Amino acid sequence: MHRRGRILYFIGMTKRNRIIAVLGLCILVLAASACGKKQLNPGSAAARIAKTPQLALQKEDVEIVKVTQVSGSEAVVETKLQAAFRMERRDGEWRVRELRLGHGQWERIEDLAAALDRVKGEETARMLDRVAEGIALYRRAHGRMPDFDGYVALSDLLTPDYVTPLIRLDSWRRPLAALKTESGAILLRSAGPDGRHSTPDDIQKTVP
Numbered sequence: 001m002h003r004r005g006r007i008l009y010f011i012g013m014t015k016r017n018r019i020i021a022v023l024g025l026c027i028l029v030l031a032a033s034a035c036g037k038k039q040l041n042p043g044s045a046a047a048r049i050a051k052t053p054q055l056a057l058q059k060e061d062v063e064i065v066k067v068t069q070v071s072g073s074e075a076v077v078e079t080k081l082q083a084a085f086r087m088e089r090r091d092g093e094w095r096v097r098e099l100r101l102g103h104g105q106w107e108r109i110e111d112l113a114a115a116l117d118r119v120k121g122e123e124t125a126r127m128l129d130r131v132a133e134g135i136a137l138y139r140r141a142h143g144r145m146p147d148f149d150g151y152v153a154l155s156d157l158l159t160p161d162y163v164t165p166l167i168r169l170d171s172w173r174r175p176l177a178a179l180k181t182e183s184g185a186i187l188l189r190s191a192g193p194d195g196r197h198s199t200p201d202d203i204q205k206t207v208p
Contacts (some may be wrong), residue, residue, distance in 0.1 A: 007069055013063065019189070022152065053066065055104065058102060062080060065079055081101055081102065083100065084099075084100045085098070129205065130167060131163055131205070132207045133162075135186055138158060141161075141162075152175075179192075181206070
């Protein structure tokens with residue numbers, strides 16, 4: 001079956017309202033406090049995921065692949081979710097335009113990506129804040145700024161005494177960067193959503 005045929009076949013499955021899309025094995029972290037002190041089982045995990053208001057799912061929309069109890073208060077649930085994709089043809093190529101999870105509303109892929117980048121940007125900024133706090137603690141303990149060549153060396157100096165756990169990657173899973181400025185300050189940097197340094201979407205923190 002050629003490429004267009006495969007796409008049209010996939011879209012055609014929507015008439016049965018049973019499109020099951022494996023979104024990378026969607027990983028959801030559930031707090032066990034919602035389940036009391038009991039171990040989280042597949043049935044209760046599916047029910048609680050379906051009850052999450054933001055997802056607009058029903059229990060039959062969620063297929064549990066695996067439940068891993070991380071600790072007494074946290075579990076990782078790997079799932080297959082019912083999803084539908086609205087596609088359009090541009091310049092002779094079929095592309096995904098919108099996504100609908102379960103019985104929810106259609107969401108534009110561009111909007112979802114932008115919202116995710118905002119969340120990742122905020123988390124990355126918090127990471128840099130923690131590293132900056134670790135640098136301040138190091139300076140207080142040693143009476144000077146850390147001497148390093150590159151971010152990996154800096155993180156090795158700070159972990160575990162001043163920064164825990166180890167922070168090496170930003171929220172896009174890309175390496176963080178660090179350099180000393182002419183004034184003696186330390187500049188911490190993430191390349192941001194585009195993955196390229198020295199562009200407007202960089203996320204930075206200066207430790208004077």
